[in-house]
Amino acid sequence: MNGPLAGRRALVTGGTRGIGRGIVGVLRAAGADVVASGRAGAASVDGAALVTADLRDTAEIDRLVATASEALDGLDTLVHCAGVYPEHALATMTDADWHDVLNTNLTSAMALVRASIPALTEAGNGRIVLISSISGPRTGISGLAHYCASKAGLEGFARAAAVELAPLGITVNCVAPGTILTDGLAELYAEPGVLEEVARRIPAGRIGSPDDIGNAVAFLASPASSFVTGQSITVDGGQTLPEVQG
Amino acid sequence: MTTERSALLRFRGQAAVVTGAASGIGRATCALLASTGLRVVAIDLSDQLAETVEAVPGDVVGVRVDITDEQAIASALDEVAGDGLAYVANCAGIHVQRSLADISTDDWRRMLDVNLLGAFAVTRAATPHLRRSGGGAVVNISSVEAQRVVALVNPDAVPHYAASKAALESLTRSQAHALAIDAIRVNAVAPGFVATPMTQGNHDAVELPEPARARALIPRYAEPEEIAWAIAFLMSDAASFVTGTTLAVDGGYLVS
Numbered sequence: 001m002n003g004p005l006a007g008r009r010a011l012v013t014g015g016t017r018g019i020g021r022g023i024v025g026v027l028r029a030a031g032a033d034v035v036a037s038g039r040a041g042a043a044s045v046d047g048a049a050l051v052t053a054d055l056r057d058t059a060e061i062d063r064l065v066a067t068a069s070e071a072l073d074g075l076d077t078l079v080h081c082a083g084v085y086p087e088h089a090l091a092t093m094t095d096a097d098w099h100d101v102l103n104t105n106l107t108s109a110m111a112l113v114r115a116s117i118p119a120l121t122e123a124g125n126g127r128i129v130l131i132s133s134i135s136g137p138r139t140g141i142s143g144l145a146h147y148c149a150s151k152a153g154l155e156g157f158a159r160a161a162a163v164e165l166a167p168l169g170i171t172v173n174c175v176a177p178g179t180i181l182t183d184g185l186a187e188l189y190a191e192p193g194v195l196e197e198v199a200r201r202i203p204a205g206r207i208g209s210p211d212d213i214g215n216a217v218a219f220l221a222s223p224a225s226s227f228v229t230g231q232s233i234t235v236d237g238g239q240t241l242p243e244v245q246g
Numbered sequence: 247m248t249t250e251r252s253a254l255l256r257f258r259g260q261a262a263v264v265t266g267a268a269s270g271i272g273r274a275t276c277a278l279l280a281s282t283g284l285r286v287v288a289i290d291l292s293d294q295l296a297e298t299v300e301a302v303p304g305d306v307v308g309v310r311v312d313i314t315d316e317q318a319i320a321s322a323l324d325e326v327a328g329d330g331l332a333y334v335a336n337c338a339g340i341h342v343q344r345s346l347a348d349i350s351t352d353d354w355r356r357m358l359d360v361n362l363l364g365a366f367a368v369t370r371a372a373t374p375h376l377r378r379s380g381g382g383a384v385v386n387i388s389s390v391e392a393q394r395v396v397a398l399v400n401p402d403a404v405p406h407y408a409a410s411k412a413a414l415e416s417l418t419r420s421q422a423h424a425l426a427i428d429a430i431r432v433n434a435v436a437p438g439f440v441a442t443p444m445t446q447g448n449h450d451a452v453e454l455p456e457p458a459r460a461r462a463l464i465p466r467y468a469e470p471e472e473i474a475w476a477i478a479f480l481m482s483d484a485a486s487f488v489t490g491t492t493l494a495v496d497g498g499y500l501v502s
Contacts, residue, residue, distance in 0.1 A: 004254045030254070159501040166463035166498055178487075203426030208487040215254075215484035222254055224475035227438075227468045230501030231494050238431075238489040241423045 003031025004222050009072035009123075010034045011065065013055060013112065014082030016042035018182035019131060022210020023079055023217050024048050030218050032077065035068040055082050055108040056100065065115035075119035077221045080109050081131040083150070085184075087143040098146045105150035109157055117168070126170035127221045128161065130154050131213065132232060134178045138240045151176075155232055162230035171229035175216045178236025180208040204237030255482040259332020259379050261285040262481070263323070263372055265313050265364065266338030268294040270442030271387060273302070274470035275335050275477050280304025282478070287326055289313065289368070290338070313338050313364035319371040331375035332382030333481045336365035339387060345402035354406050361410035366417060369432075373425065381429025383481045387473075388415050388436040390496050398457040411436075415492050422490030431489035433480040438496025441467035463498025 010027050014020035015036025024036050024045050034048040037055075044050045049071050053064040069075045083105045088097045109130055120126025135141045136151030155174050162172040179185065179198055185207075189195050199207050216233050219225055234240065262279050266272035267288035276298070280286045285305040288295065291312060299308035309322045323331070340360045344353055365386050376382035390396065392411035397403040415434050422432040439454055439462070459465040476495045479485055494500050 162498050162501050163463060171498075203423055204431070204487060204489060205426065205429075206487075212487035215486075216488065219254060219479045219484065224254060224479065225495075227464060227472040227495050227497050228476065228493070229463060229498040233488065233493055234491045235485075235488050237487045238422050238426050241419055241490040 003029065004224070005218065006031035008032040008076045008221065009074055010077035010079060010221065011037065011068040011072075011075060011116075012048075012079040012081060013037045013108070015048060016045055016050065018184055019177060019180055019210045019213050020081035021045055023081055023214040026211055026214025026218050027079075027221065030222070032221070033072050035071055037064055037068070037082070056103040058107070058111040061108060061111040062115050065112065065119070069119045074123060075116060076123040076125065077127045077129070078112060078116045078120065079129045079131070079217055079221070080112050082108065083131070083147075085144055085147045088146065089143055090145050093146065101146035102150050102153075105147065106153045106157070109154055113161055117165070117170075120170050121168045124169055125223075125226070126165075126168070128158075128165075128170060128172040129217050129220045130158050130172070130174045132158075132174045132176045134176050134234060134236050134240050137176055137232065138234065158232070159230045166229060171220075171225070173220045173225075173228060173230070174232035175213055175220065176232050176234045176236070177213050178202070178208055178234070178239040180210060180213060182210060202237040202239045203241060206237065208235060208237055254484060255282050255478050256484065257282060257284055257333070257482055259284070259382050260330025261287065261327060262333035262335065263287045263289060263327070263331065263368065264335045264337060265289045265368055267308070268292040268298045270337070271437065271440060271470045271473045272335070272337035273298050274474040275337055276306055277302045277304075278471065278474040278478050279333070279335075279481075280306050284333070285328065285330075287323070287331070289319075289322070313368050314359045316367035316371050319368055323371055323375055327375050330379050331372065332379040334369055334372045334376070334382075334384040335477050335481070336368055336384070336386045338364050341404060341407050343400060343402060343404055344406065346405050349406050357406040357410050358413075361407070362413050362417065365414055369421060373428070373430065376430050377428050383431040383433070383485070384421065384425075385477045385480050386414050386418050386432070386434040387477070388418070388434045388492055390436055390438045390494060390499050392436060393500060398461060399455045418492065419490045426489060431485070433485070433488060433490065434492040435473060435476045435480065436492050436494040436496065437468060437473045438462070438494070438499040439467050440470060440473055442470055461499065461502055463502050466497070468495060468497060
């Protein structure tokens with residue numbers, strides 16, 4: 001397949017739904033070969049091989065990376081998009097609630113990167129893109145302290161990994177989405193008029209699409225970004241600019 | 247390779263303004279944007295501009311005008327921009343080595359005039375054109391020195407240069423907020439060490455000085471084209487939900 005990512009081999013976690021599904025679509029359209037991971041029972045994605053894995057289990061992550069590398073005959077690009085955001089008030093948050101979110105969103109990143117280092121090194125110009133969020137690294141959300149901590153943690157992890165993996169020719173960057181229209185968001189804002197109100201509060205005047213995130217990931221996965229490492233690109237339509245929303 | 251990478255870049259608009267276009271990052275940006283089919287208005291005060299316009303393939307028109315003169319910029323754009331002007335790359339900048347003790351008021355004003363007022367004036371002069379095109383995008387060129395004192399190579403850092411670039415990043419956020427209503431996005435690119443006439447004179451220095459080499463994760467000068475790619479990405483439809491951000495293209499300098 002032709003395109004700016006022709007011949008690139010990418011693993012996208014959380015690639016079966018929401019933002020991850022959009023990323024898979026953009027990378028495919030740019031010519032990359034893609035393996036998408038999802039939870040057991042996840043729907044398959046057009047043009048991408050599906051591997052199911054529970055990312056809370058680092059042994060399953062080792063298996064996922066091995067399976068993906070074998071299916072793709074190597075690995076150039078790791079995109080970690082999988083994440084959960086269950087709401088829990090701090091006063092009643094259990095240790096299990098905390099660990100579940102931190103394991104799925106953050107510890108998984110460490111395990112995915114650790115397992116991918118040999119294949120990405122062999123590729124010679126490996127790329128790692130972690131999907132963080134404006135929530136945590138830039139702002140906070142009530143009821144999502146664990147999610148915000150996990151996403152802020154991803155950005156710190158990315159900077160350290162960028163330093164450590166640069167000698168291996170691997171770049172490590174983040175994309176920090178703002179409010180993106182996914183099935184999950186549509187469910188959360190199901191009441192009539194709520195989505196329109198949210199869009200009104202974003203300077204760009206609209207809610208983002210999964211493709212917006214996919215495009216930023218494609219840039220960071222492409223040769224055009226070869227001198228970019230340790231960075232986080234905010235893709236939020238300017239949502240975090242004004243002091244008062246709306 | 248360039249053609250394949252260009253597939254990442256899609257532009258709804260038809261024309262772009264690039265300042266500092268005669269050399270370095272500005273020239274590379276002209277060449278990249280022109281290669282995607284955009285008409286480019288190349289602005290610079292330098293004598294080299296004509297040679298650059300001649301050498302860069304594509305639809306490029308050169309304008310020798312002072313970017314700190316908003317009226318002159320506005321007149322020039324009215325004359326040559328034509329329809330569909332949707333993009334601005336503010337690449338013009340100066341960098342003059344002075345220690346804090348040695349900066350004269352004139353040095354200070356000159357630095358702020360070119361690096362900050364220039365970007366402000368060009369964007370404001372271009373804004374009516376961008377509005378008529380139904381929106382567009384502006385990219386300001388900042389520097390890692392906006393965020394970090396860079397004194398590895400020369401202990402006399404460049405306080406006025408750093409201040410001008412930090413202010414430009416702040417201006418980027420204000421412009422992004424104010425111009426969102428017109429569907430105009432504004433972002434910045436913050437280069438690290440780049441191989442340009444500004445940083446190297448006209449010498450072909452290819453090796454990063456040793457103290458900087460030890461610090462950089464990717465221990466080499468960036469090519470101007472690598473900065474141009476980030477500028478073009480932020481300008482393009484691929485970044486249509488990105489506004490008010492600064493993207494460092496620094497080989498990991500800021501995180502090391």
